[in-house]
Amino acid sequence: MYIYQFFYKVVCLGFLCVGVSGIAGGQTNIDLKSSPRQVWRVKSQREVGTDLRGLFEDFKPDGWVTAVVPGTVYTAYVAAGLEKDPNYADNIWKADKAKFDQPYWYVTQFSVPAAMKGEILWLNFEGINREGEIYLNGQKLGALDGFMQRGKYDITRIVRASGANTLAVLVSPPRHPMANAASPTYVSSGGWDWMPYVPGLNAGITDDVYLSTSGALTIRDPWIRTQLPTNATAFLTVALDVKNNTDASRTAVVKGVIQPGNITFEEKVNVGANSTAQVKLDKRHFSQLVVHNPKLWWPNGYGDPNLYTCVFNVVENNTISDTKQVTFGIKQYSYDTLGQVLHISINGTRVFVKGGNWSMSEYMLRCRGEEYDTKVRLHREMNFNMIRNWIGSTTDEEFYEACDKYGIMVWDDFWLNSNPSLPRDVSNFNANAIEKIVRLRNHPSIAVWCADNEGWPEAPLNKWLEEDVRAFDGGDRYYQANSHADNLSGSGPWGNRDPRYYFTEYPTGLGGNDGWGFRTELGSAVFTNVESFKKFIPKEHWWPRNEMWERHFFGNWAFNADADGYDRSIETRYGKPSNIEEYCRKAQLVNIETNKAMYEGWQDHIWNDAAGIMTWTSNAGLPTFIWQTYDYYYDLTGAYWGIKSACEPVHIQWNPVSDAVKVVNTTRKDLEGATAEAMIYNLDGKVVDKYTLSRTVDALSNAAVHCFALPFGGERGDLAKGKPVVASSTETGRAESITDGDESTRWASAARNNEWVYVDLGAREAISGVRVKWETAYAKVYKIQVSDDASNWRDAATVNYGKEGVQDVAFVDDAEARYVRVYGVERGTGWGYSLYDLRVYGGTPKNSGLTAVHFIKLRLKDKAGKIVSENFYWRGNKRKDFTALNSLKPVDLKVVSSAEKVNGKQVVKAQVVNGKTGVAFAVRVQVLNARTGEQVLPAFISDGYFTLMPGESRSVAVEFDAGLVGNDGFRVVAEPYNNAWN
Template sequence: MLKKNGKWLAGLLMMAGLQAAAQQPCMRLNSGTPGVVWKVKPAATAPAAAQLQATDYDDKDWVTADVPGTVFGAYVAAGLEKDPNFGDNIYKVDKSKYDRDFWYRTVFTPAANRQEKQWLIFEGVNRKGEVFLNGQRLGLLDGFMDRGKFDVTHILRPGQPNVLAVLVKWPGTPIVNYSSPTYISAASWDWMPYVPGLNMGITDDVYLGSSGAVTINDPWIRTLVPDTAHAMLHISMDLHNDGDSEQEGTVTGTITPGNITFSRKVKVGAGRTDHVSFQEKAEHPQLWWPNGYGAQPLYTCDLQFTAATKVSDEKRVKFGIKQYSYDTLGGVLHLHINGQRIFIKGGNWGMSEYMLRCRGGEYETKLKLHHDMHLNMVRNWIGSTTDEEFYEACDKYGLMVWDDFWLNSHPNLPDDVFAFNRNAVEKIKRLRNHPSIAVWCGDNEGYPLPPLNGWLREDVATFDAGDRLYQANSHADGLTGSGPWANFLPSWYFTRFPGGFGGTPGWGLRTEIGTAVFTNVESFKRFMPDSSWWPRNEMWNKHFFGKNAFNAGPDRYDDAITKSYGAPTGIDDYCRKAQLLNIETNKAMYEGWLHNMWNDASGIMTWMSQSAYPSFVWQTYDYYYDLTGAYFGVKKACEPLHIQWSAGDNSVKVINTTLQNAPGLTAEAMVYNVDGRPAKEFAKTVKVDAAAGAATPCFNLNFNIDNLAFRKPAVASSTSNDGGDAGAVADGSTGSRWSSHYTDHEWVYVDLQAPQEISSVVLNWETAHAKAFRLLVSDDAQNWKEIYQTTDGKGGMETVNFPPVKARYVKMQGDKRATEWGYSLYDFEVYGKRSSTLSDVQFIRLYLKDGTGRVLSDNFYWRSNRAADYTALNKLAPVKLTITSKMETVGDSIRIRAIVRNPASTTAFAVRVQLLRADNNQQVLPLLMSDNYFTLFKGEQQEVVMQVEKKVLENGKYKLTAIPYNGN
C-alpha cells in the first residue's frame, strides 16, 4: 500500500487510474520526502506574495504542515491546539483562526532531468488553491478533485532550491451545497463536530513528473462480459502533444495476466489531443466478483508512447474484468454483476476521518474489517472520501462502491455549478477503471437541482459510457427510503415493513438504516474526561449521545438497555450491557432483510459501518478500531452461507448469498434454559438443500406449545390500515400485529374451537395499548362473562392471571385508549396448565452442517418470554474461564490462536476476549478477530483467532483475558 506519509517512493505513478506524467524520473513533494518541509501561515498575517516566494525568506514562525493534510490538522499536530478528540476540546477552538485563507510553502531541490517536459502535479486542494512556483503563478485549482498538471519545464531549477507556494482558499459558509465540491460534513453533522477551517488544505498528493512532448492522459479500460468464458476489452486514451512540432510515434500496450499485446503508429499534431482506442478479447477471463461471490483478481495494463525509440510517456492501469447491470422489477432496484444478481450487504462511510487524517495503510485496515464482516458494498456518502487508497482497498476486498457526488437534498445549487461539473467529470475519469465502482449517485436524499441532474446523468453516460447506473436520488426510484437511524426490537426488522423516510414501502434496497452503537469502556475512557464518566451528561452529547444526535435516538437506546438488561450501575456496566444491545439490534437489522431476500428485499446498508470521530453512534468498530458488539452482530448475520432465526415469526432459514448451490445440508436447532439445561421438546433437525442466491425455509421453533390460542381463528370489531387483520394476534409472530380503528370501544377475541380450561392471558401490546380494558369469556361468542378489568393498563407485555375458568371464546374489550391511536396487539395468548419448563430467558443455538457433520454456520440468540426482558441474565452465577494460546508469525503479522474453556457448570454468557500488552494491560489495536461475545455452556470451549501487524505488538509479548457477562 502506498502511504501518503512519504515513506514509499517506488511505484508512485503505478497506482490505478493515476493520470500524471511519466514514471521516470519523479520526485514526491509530500511531507516526509527528504528535503521537503511544508509550512502554513494565515494569509492575513503573511508577507506579500513576492516576499514569501523568495528562497531566502525566513519562515521559522510558520507552522509545519502535513501534505496531504489540512490547516487545522497542522496546528493540532504541532501541539498548538488541544487534542480535538478528547472531551469538548474541539468545541472550544476559536474558529476564526482557521476559517480564512492560508498560505502553504515549501522549498525543495530537484535532481537534473533529461526528459523534455517537467510537470508539477496536484491531486487535490480544498477548496481552491492558487499555485506559484519560483514566483510565477501557475494557475488555480478549483474544487477538491480538480487535478492540477502544470508545465514547469522553463520554471523549475534542477539542482537548486525551488519555492512552491499555494494560497489555499477557505470553503466558506454556508457550506451545503454552496461550497461544493467540498467535504460538506466538515461544517458539523449529527455524528461529527464542526472542523475549524472546514478541512481546507492540500488534501491529496503533490509531485514532480517528466515526459517527452507527448503524454498519455485518462487511459480507460472498459470490460464487457457476454458470458463467463469471454470478455471484450475496450482500451482508450488521449495523446496530447505539448511540443512545437508534430510527433510521430507508437502506442503500445500489454495486459497481464494473459500477455495481451497491442500497438499502433500515430501522429499527433503540435498542441493537439488525439483519442486512440483498441479492442481486444480475453478468453476465459478471471472475473472480478463482490465479496462472498468469488475472487477479486486484478489485471494490469502497461501503456507506452514511444517516439524515435525514446519513451515519451507511460502509464500503468489496474482494472478488473466485470460487467454491471441493473433492473427495477417490482419497483425494487436490483444489481447484477457478470450476469448474476447480487444481494447488497453494505455500510455507509460518512467520512474516512473527520480531520482527513486517514492515510495509506489505514484504508487497508478499515476495509479488511468490512471484508471480514462479509459486507460487499460501501457507500461513499456525499463523496466525502477522495483518496485513491480507499478505492484500491475496495478493489482488493471485493467491496462495491456506491459513490455519491457532493449534494445533500438542500434546495440550493452550488455557487459555481461549472466548477462542480468539472470536478464531477474529473471524479468519473479518475475512478472509472476501478472495478469496485458500482453506482454513481447524484444527491443524498434528494434530486440534484437543474441543471445538475441532467449534467450528471450525461457525465456518467459520456465518461463512463453508462457502464454503471446513475441513481439521481439516494432514497427514491427503486429504493425504500432511508432510516430510521435508531434501535428497535429485533422483531421489528422482520415486520412488514420496517418504515423508512422517502422512497417506496418495503424492505427493498435501503441505502441507510442504523442505530446508536455505544463503545466499549476502554475506548470510552480514551476520549471522555473522568469527571464526565457517569452518569450521562452534556459531555456525552458532545460525542453525539444526546440532542446533537437526535436521529440516533439516544434516549431510546438508553431506555432499551435499562428495560432489557436492567439499570446500569456505572459506566463499566453501561458499556457491558450496551454491547448486548449492539449485537442483537445490528444482527437483526441484516437478518430481517436477508429473511426477505428477493421477496421484495434486495439489499441493506447500515448507517454507518465505520467511525470518523470518537462517538457513541453509528459504527461497527469504533474510532480506535475496537470491535464492538455491532461488528460481531453484522459479521454473523452476513455470512455468505448462514443459518438464522426470525425474531418475528420464529422461523429458521438458510441464507445462501453465494453463486454455488449447497445441497445435502442439515439444519439443527436447540433451545436452552438460562442455566444451560437443554429444553429438548423444542429441538429441531431437518435436511435442507440451500439454493444459490436464495433464502431457504427450514422449520419453525414453536414457543407456543402451551398457548391455546396459537393459530386459532380470531375476530375483531375493526381493522385499521396500518395493521394486519385479527388473525395476527394468534399467529405466534411478534412480527405481525392487529390494529383497530382509532376509537375507544374496540375489541378482539380468539376462538379456541372447543371449551378449554384457562387461567391466564398474555397481551403483547404495541405502543398503542389500552389504558382501560376488560377480559371476557364465552361459549357462544354472544353471551360474555367478565373475568378481569383494569383502568391502569401499562402496555408492553401484560400477563393476567385469574382463577381457572372453562370457555371457548376469550375477548379483550377495550374501554379507553392510552394513545391517540387505536388498540394494537402483537400477540393474544391464552393458557391453561403449562407443560413447558422454559425459563423466562432462553438461548437458541443453530447449526448448519454438511454431509460429513462439519459445521458450516452456527448462530446464537437470547430470547425472552416477556418482550425483550433479559434481566434474568443478571442472576447467572459468576464464571471464571480458562484460556490458553499459541502465537505464530505470518509474514508481517502475528497470529494468535486462543482456546477459551468453561470448566463451570453454569452458562458463561457473552464472553468477551481481549488481547492486551503484557507490560501495561493496554488493548492491542487494530486487530482482526474471528469471534467474540460467544456463549459457552458447561464444559464447552471456543477457538478465537486474532491477527495483528508486528509493529502493533512490537516485542510479541501479550496477555489474553476472557470475561463473560457473568464474569468474576
C-alpha cells in the same frame, strides 16, 4: 533535461509509474508529501500580508507552523501541539473557528534531483480543498477550483537546476453556506448530526503532490472497459489520450501489456502540435482484446475479486516518453427495477447487498495510505459486499484500491445533500464531477453513481450528471438521482429498535417506497467498549450520562440516534447500570441484538421485496457513541459481531416474530443435503430436549430456505376466542362471528370508512400481535388499537397494505390492554369491512421447562458434518426481560495460544476453553500488550461475543502488526459477560 539526485517512493494517482533507467523520457515520480526531508510550512494569508517577496526571495520559516501534506490547516496546528486534541473531551467545540476559516499559505522548498533524465519536468497536484493558487519561484502556475480538480504544470523552464526552489500554495477554505453552495467539498465539515464543525472546514492540500518527468508525449486518463457476452469470454475496450506538449507534430506508438495473460497490443498515433489524440482499441482490430476464460472480479461472498493490470507506454523513436499503469477488473454490472425495487447484478448474478455507509474516512482527513486497507478489510471481515461513499466524502485513491482488493462494491455519491439549492458555480461542480468519473472509472468496485443524498439535484444538475455518467463512464454503471427514492425504500430509522421491528411489515423509511426493498441507510446508536470510552471522555464525566457524552453525539444533537431510546433498551432488557463499565458491557448486548436483526430481517425477505441494506454507518470517522461498527480506535463493538454473524455468505437464522428458522444462501453455489439443527439451552447450560429440532435441507443459491419453526407456542395462544365483541355497525352477520372459532361465519360493517370492531379480553393481558382473516371486502388501510377502558384507544400497529385473506400483524412493542380493536381507515372495495376471524396473541407464556432466559443455538452442517454456519440468540419468557443473565455465575475460561510472525504480522491461533461449571455468556476476546496491559489495535479477530456451554471450546484466529507490541509481547484474553459482575 534534468538529473534527479535522490531516491524516492513511486506514487502516481493510484497507478504504478514505472521509471525506465537509462532511457531518455522515462517517467519518474518524486513525492513531495510531508516527511523529515520534505518540510511544508503554513501561515495565514492575513499574517503573511500582501508583499510576497518574503515567500520567494529569502524564505525564512520563523513564525510558520509545520504543515501536514496531504492534510489540512487545522490538522497542522493540532499536530504541532498548538491546538488541543480535538478528539478529547469537548476541545473541538471550543476551538476558534475564525482563526482557521480564512485563506492560508503553504510553502515548501526542494532541490532539483539528479537521478533521471527527462525532457519535461512536471509539478502535479491531485486535490486541494477548496481552492488553491499555485506559485513556483514567484511565478503563478495556475489555480485549482474544487477538491477533485487535478493540476499538472510544466515547470521545466521555471525550476532552478541548482539551489532551492520555493513552492507556495494559497489555499482558500469553502464558503458558507456549505450544502450545497460550497460543493464540491467535504460537505459535513460544517457540522452534522454525527460530527462537529471542523475549524477551517478541512481546507488544505488534501491529496498527493509530486514531481514527474516525461518526454514530449504524455498519456492521459487510460480507460479499460469490459463486456461479458458470457462469463467464459470477455471483450476489452482500451481508450486513452496522448497529449503532445510541444510546438511540432509527433508520431509515436502506444504499447500495452495486460497481465495475467501477457496480452500485448500496440497502435501508431499521430499527434498535432500542442494537441491531443484519442486512441481507442477494441476486438474489431485487436483479436487479443478478446479474453477467453477470464478471471472475473466478484463481490465479497460471490467469488474472488480478481484483478488485472495494464502497463501503457507511449514510445517515440524507440524511447519511452510516458508510462502509466492501470489496475482493473473484468466484470459487467447490470440492473433491474422489477417491483419498483433496485436490483444489482454482476456477471449475470443478482447480488443481495449487505453493506454500510462510509461517513468520512476520518473527520479531519487524517486517514492515509495503508490505513484504508485496514478499514476496508474490516468491512470484508464483516461479510459486507458494498460501501456507500456518502456525499462523496472520501476522495483518496487508496480507498478504491482497497475496495477493489477486498471485493467491496462502492455506491459512490456526488456532493449534494437534499437541499433544494445549487452549488454557487454549477459548471465548476459539473467539471469536478467529470474529473471524479474519469479518475475512478477503472475501479471494478464502483457499482452505482448517486447524485444527491435524500433529494433530487436541482435543474440542470440532474440531467448533467446523468449524461456525465453516460458519456464518461459509458453508462457501464447505474445512475441513481436520489439516495432514498426512485426504486429505493427510503432511509432510516437511525435509532435502536427491538429485533422484531426489522422482521415486521414494514420497517418504516423516510422517503422512497414502502417495504424492505433496497434501503441505503438504516442504523442505531452504537456505544463503545469502556476502554475506548475512557480514551476521549475525561474521568470526571464518566458517570452518569452528561453533557460531555452529548458532545460526542449521544443526546439531542444527534436526535435521530435516539439516545434516550437506547438507554431505555439497556435498562429494560438488561437492568439499570450503576457505572460506566456496566453500561458499556450491557450496551454491547443491545448492539449485537439490533444490528444482527437489521440484516437478518432483510435477509428473511430476500428477493420477496428485499434487495439490500446498508447500515448508517459502518466506519467510525471520529470518537463517538453512535452509528459505527468498529470504533475510532478500531475496537470491535457488539455491532461488528452481530453484523459479521448475520452477513455470513451461508447463514442460518431465526425470525423472532414467526419463530421460523431459515437458511439464507447469498452465494453462487447450492448447498445440497445440509442439516439444520436447533437446540435450546437453559441458564444452567443444559439442553431442553423437547425443543431440539433437526431437518435436512437444500440451501439453494441466492435464496432463503425455510427449515422449521421453533415450538415456542406460548405467545401464539388465542386470547380472543369466545370473548364478547362490539362493532360500530353491522351490515351482515354478527360481531361475535369473528371470535367464535368458525372461519366460515363473518361480520360485515356498513359501507363506509372509519368503522371498527373490538373484542373484550376480560382482563388486562400482554399482547404481542393479532391475526385477521378478511373476506373479499377487506380493509386496505387499518389500525390495530388497544385500550384499558374501551374509550381511550392507542395504536399498536398500522397496516397500509391490507389484502383479502389472512394477515398476521405482529406488534413491534408488546401492548398491555383489555380491549383490542380493528379500526378500518380505508376500504379496499366499495363494500364495508368484512371479517371472518380475529385472533389475539399473547398472554402469559406457556413454554414449559424453560428458564426466564434461555438460549437458542442454530447450526447448519454440510453432508460431511462440517459446520457451515452457527448462530446464537438469547430469548426471554418475558420477551424484553433478559435481566436473569445477570444471575449467571462466573466461569473459569482458559486460553491456550500459539503464534508466529508472517511478513511482519503476528498471527495467533487461540483456543478458548470453558470448564464444566456453567455458561460462559458473550465472551469478548482481546489482545493486550503483555507489559502495559493496553489493547493492541487494530487487530483482526475471527470471533467474539460468542457463548460457550459447559465443556465447550472455540478456536479464534488473531492477526495484527508485530510492530504494535515490539519487544513487549502480548497475551490473548477472553472474558465472558457473567465474570464482570463477580
